[in-house]
Amino acid sequence: MNKIKLPFLAEHLPVAWRSTILGQAAGANIKVLRMDAAAYPSEVHDFDEALLVISGVMKLEVAGAVLSVEAGEMVIVPAGQAHAVARGSHGSLVIVDR
Numbered sequence: 001m002n003k004i005k006l007p008f009l010a011e012h013l014p015v016a017w018r019s020t021i022l023g024q025a026a027g028a029n030i031k032v033l034r035m036d037a038a039a040y041p042s043e044v045h046d047f048d049e050a051l052l053v054i055s056g057v058m059k060l061e062v063a064g065a066v067l068s069v070e071a072g073e074m075v076i077v078p079a080g081q082a083h084a085v086a087r088g089s090h091g092s093l094v095i096v097d098r
Contacts, residue, residue: 004022007055009092010033011034017034017040019032019095028097029095030094031095032093034091034092035056035093036089037089037090038087039085039087039089042061042082042084043084045080046080047079049095049097050094051074052073052095053092056089056091056092057071057088057090057091058085059085060083060084060085061083
């Protein structure tokens with residue numbers, strides 16, 4: 001069992017918006033990524049996706065509205081819900097999905 005320093009790991013990822021799988025728990029992937037100020041295009045999944053902001057802020061676009069998710073906050077995007085990330089997001093993000 002090893003401890004993982006999430007903000008440090010995310011800050012040192014070579015490419016923004018490309019997640020790295022850290023492991024699995026209860027069948028779900030645990031991922032980390034580094035956000036930059038660029039927007040991330042809309043996507044839809046056939047599974048629920050948990051988005052936990054570790055540092056910074058994520059500006060999540062859902063149904064034409066922008067929700068600002070700050071460090072220490074999490075949202076769960078339901079399966080089938082289109083979502084994107086607006087410009088100006090930054091920091092590190094943990095994603096739990098399958």
